Amino acid sequence: MSEKITISFTINGDKETREAAVGQTLLSFIRDELHLTGTKSGCEIGECGACTVLLNGKPVNSCLVLAVELDGKELVTIEALSKNGKLDKLQQTFIDHAAFQCGYCTPGMIISAKALLERKPNPSDEDINEALSGNLCRCGAYQEIRAAIKDAAKK
Amino acid sequence: MSELKCVGKAVTRKDAIEKVTGSAEFIEDRFLGPLLYAKMKKSTVAHGKIKKLDLSKALKHPGVKTVLTGKDYKNKIGLYLVDRDFMAVDKVRFWGEPVALVVASTEKAAAEAVELIEVDYEELPGVFDPFEALKPEAPLIHEELGSYEVVPIFYPKAGTNVANHFKLRKGDTEKGFAEADIVIEKEYYVPQMQHVPIETHKAAAHWSPDGKLTVWSTAQSPNVVRQLLAKAFEMPMHKIRVISSYIGGGFGCKAGASLEGLVVPVAQKFPGYVVRIVFNREEDMQGTFTRQALYSTLKTGVRKDGRITALEYKMIWDGGAYTEYGVNIVRAAGYSSSGAYDIPNVKTDSYCVYTNNSIGGPVRGFGMCEMQWGIERQIDYIARELNMDPLEVRLINGMKKGSTTASGQVVHDVDYEKCLKTVADQIGWGKKEQPEKGKLRGKGIAGLVKCPAQPSNAASSAIIRINEDGTAHVMIGATEMGQGMLTAISQIASEALNIPIEKIDIKVPDTDFTPYEWQSVGSRITYTCGTSVKRAAEDALGQIYYIAANLLEVPVEDLTFDGKIVYSTKDPEIKATIREVADSCKKCTGEGIAGPIIGKGSFVPKNMTNLDPETGQGNPGMFYCFGATGVEVEVDIETGVIKVLQLATSIDAGKAINPQLCTVQLHGGTIMGLSTALYEDVRFDKGVMLNRNFTDYKIASIDNTPHIESFIIETPETNGPYGARGIGEQPMIGVAPAVANAVCDALGVEFNTFPLTPERVWRALKEKK
Incomplete structure (x- = not known):
């Protein structure tokens, strides 16, 4: 062993x-x-x-x-993101914008987005693109993911 | 139709909370219990005889339980043409083909033991190009082709490398070409691509001492896996249970059966263990289905007014080493070979050819991306030749209500014109924008059509159980791979049952408990499973009325159900709650009326027929879904880099059961199409796949995905549930030709292949100068 x-x-x-x-x-x-x-x-x-x-x-x-x-x-x-049955705001906006399909990349996407918002509370499209460029989504939910992150930033 | 309550609404996904919290169970999360790990020893040559296969050192390695070879599997496997060995027997036919399977108590031990297996090959001449494979002197890849079992709608040619030859003859092409003012003939090439779902292929098997086999799989189609395993292992179906979970992307690669059977004999050997096999990224790319490459020649005769009078389409498909599934892609492309256009005279020959490349198989679009690439490029050639607007040529020839497809099937519920005009309007068709210095701009359009490619009797079924409190369970055999099936199907059930969607539970399939569904492929589930579920709901609703009528002593026709209460329309005070009706209802005397309510529904298409073996004429389409893509690009003349400025996509969904999820699907398919248009191309060197990871095989990521404008057109499908038809694959089809048409518009340079990488664009520009 x-x-x-x-x-x-x-x-x-x-x-x-x-x-x-x-x-x-x-x-x-x-x-x-x-x-x-x-x-x-x-x-x-x-x-x-x-x-x-x-x-x-x-x-x-x-x-x-x-x-x-x-x-x-x-x-x-x-x-760790949802606490006592309450979703993190990113989790909620990912749902609101249907920012996933198969959902396999979603935990990684949300974690990357979480780190981005910690660093930049009001990210631009370019900031999001840069921060999430290492997270691949073959279902192609990128447009919705951008919208979900921007929406979460407002909340 | 009365106003819809649930269908047509942007209901939140049924799997939403599970998927954002990480609690959604994908199949690997369900591999529990005492585990054994299987790892493949893979061929290092593309075509060769196995001269020596020495397992002795591997068998002695600590932790190793057993090592299997191809000879441990009695039968071959295959969906349409039974040509595939689970592992190579005596001979390997592609690089990376499994030759042995090591099973050990840890993944590490299995991987180490794989390296201890000694294999000697006598290399045979390889065939890596279907044209070479078609030559009379070409080495045979399947010497026994003539003896393989095949569904009799495919035509393999024994003693050759032709796995299927699909023939289509509509009208009289000689006459059609004679009527033409110009004839255009072009060659096209579409390379292989890979689906690369982020979740790779995974499976596990468990054998219980009473002879029951349980298989967990990433399979898109558990019923087909069960069917194929039952045949290959000569087992009755009730002794095989196939469990599917949430699937981390399918796109066709998890259709049919793939790796499941590999671990079945191991499970038999070690009852009580869960024997797992998980493909790594490289294995997933090289060892599972690839999209078959297509080499085609397209000849069209056109009148000066833009009307296409004749089409001759020759398609040579690189089927790879095994074509058990690929033969049907070749057939589907053949019977659809006029694309979205009504062409009176068509002659098509579509050949599926064995090569020593990776296995060809289904990919989103099922031959339509490849075949319609040629059609949609050719329309632009025609337009340029006639000095006409390419949109106009599409509108003149495009299918309308009553048009006939290449196979002579009449299409009914069509508004292709609207699909085209919608994207044209969106991208400002006909208006040329001023590019920046050093750049050129262009616009392109492409249309698309697809029907599900399936056997004419591909069936579906559903069961709805009403609980004692009036909530419901919907049981179906379709799989959820992201397309939103669970949600759309629940919406249909909710609508038909009049029970709120929050009170409906739905789960992923398990063949021991959920009813039959042929396959979750071909954008067919909303239509087939949707119809079954609607019928099951209507059946259950009928029972609700029957019970209430007996309880309330009023005629059934006087009753109505609002989701909570069944009441008489004549006297609303005569009523019963759904709880009273559903909970083993009894009369006030205590006499029982009926037990629990179980609704059932099943479906098989009634509008499909066999095709004539000589002419390919008949009705292969359950429904036809049309759409269009519009693109504006800006090309950097110095670097060849294409920037997509506008991307618009339209799909005629008939009725979007869930407009939000429908839009997301539209976006997803469009992005996948764009990714193939610009980046994706599986490279082989004498059968060796060179780009087997995400660094070498680029797919679209968030930083290179443009904004998409999408449009759902709704021309109701007469027989679809609430007028719906499937749309999952379609948005991908038009993207590559639309991008190429736009680039050609910008540069005045033609491309007959893709991806349009900067290098390819730059070279073409250089040649032009």
Whole structure:
């Protein structure tokens, strides 16, 4: 078996200490160890953005980060966005604008958008295009995604 | 029709909250239990005999449970032409074809063991171009073609590489060309593309000791997977359960059966385990269906007034190594070969040809993008030759009510003219805008049409259960891959039942519990499943009235139901709540009236026929959906970069069940079309797929997607539920030709292939000088 290392981190607001295998990706750790399956795997080589999570507030492709790098850091996944049955404003505007179809890229899209709004509360189309250019949506909901993010920025 | 309450409204998606919160379960999220992991050993040659396949080292690797080869699978598999091995047997036919399957307790162990398998090949001459494959001396890719089982509407030629030859003869093309003032003949080429849904293909299998097989799959069509597995593994259908979940994009690549069967014998060998196989991105691109490349020659005879008198269309399709599904794309393109135009004399020969390239198969549009690329480019050539407006040529020849398709089918519910004029008006057709210095501007239009490509008896069914409190469960076999099926179907159920949509539950299919649906393909579900559900709702409503009539002792015809209460129209005080009616209703004496209400509905098209084997004449279309695309581009002369300034799309949906979701589908299809027009082109080098990831195979991303103006036209489909017809694939079809027509308008340079990459545009401009 692979060597394991003990890591301590914050996941969606809760402190945790777990063992992570050396070489395991953060994506695999999130899905297979933390059982948070909202984060999706699309390419595993950092090209599609489906596995985007927030690591210390910054959006990262979790397939390109090792699980052991989580030690001492704060991780936010899509599951943290709605609280007590109340949706995050981005989740609501994604629904209002029908900004997804199959929904597979949606968790990553919303996480990238969340990071953008933290950084730029009133993003322009260009800001949105730049911030989300690493999140692919084959269903082509881009026009609705732009509208949803702009709408959320107003709320 | 009385006013609609739910159909035609922008109801929120049924799957909305699940999808934005990450709680939507995709199939991999449902692979639970003791797991085994399967990994493929793939061929390193495109065509060759397997001389040695040594599994011994892999079998000894720690964690490995078993290794299978093609010989562990008794039968072949295939939807229309049963030509496909689960894994190569004695011979490989394309690069990356699986030759062995390692199963281990971890994915890592499986991957390591794959590397320990030793394979020696005796390479055979490969055929990578269908023209080479058609030569009499070409190496045969399927020596046994003559012995394969085939649905008898396809015509493989034993002893050749021709998997299907579809023939169409309408009218008299000789006469048609004699009537023409000019004859234009052009060659076109459409390269392979990949669907690249963000969710790759995934499946798992479980064998229970009582002989029940459960399969979880990303399949678009669980019923067809069950049917094909039952045949391939010689099992009765009730012993196979196929579960589909939310699908992370389909676009055709998850139609039919794909990887599911690979893990079935493993599950049989290890009862109790869930044996999973998950394709990585590279495997997904190279090992699943690609869009077949099309090489075509189009010859049209035209009168000076713009009327097309004759069309000869020769299509040579690169079917790839297996064409079990692809033969039907070749057929569909053949019987639709006059596109959106009423042409009196048509002669078409459409050939599906085996090559040693990746497997060809269904992709959004099912041959229409490829075939209508030629048609829509050719119309612009005709217009230029006659010095006419391309829009005018389209309007003169475009199908109208009562027109006949290439197969001689009469179309009824059509307003193609409106589709064309709508996008033309939107982009300011006929007005030339002033470009910036160093740039040129142009406008282009293309039309489109498509009917679902399906067997004439492709069926559908639905069950509606009314709960004791008057809420309902809608059970169907269609899959949700983003198209919004769950929502649209619920809206139809709500409308027909008069029960508010909030009180209707609907789920993704599971063949043990949900009724039959042929396949979720071809933009057919709104029509087929929609009709079944409407019938099931009407059946359930009939039962509600029957029970209420008995309870209230009034005739059924005097009753009406407002969603909560059934009451007499003659005396509204004579009434019963839906709860009273639905909860195993009894009379005041205590005598029971009826048990729980279960509505059922089924559907099979009645307007489709077989096609004549010699002339291709007949009715292959359940319905025809028309549309159009309009584009304005600005081209940078220095760099060849195309900027899309305007993009307009129109589709005749008949009736948009949900206008918001319909619009989103329109946008999505248009973007996929634009992506193929500008970026997408699968590259092969002697069968080796070169661009197998998102870095090398670019698709549209948010930063290069322009704003789209979309228009839903509503010419009701007589037999569609509430007048609806399917629109999912159609918006893609017109985009590539519209972009090319616009670029040609800007530059005066013709393109007979795409994508229109900066390099291709720049080179064409250089050649012009």
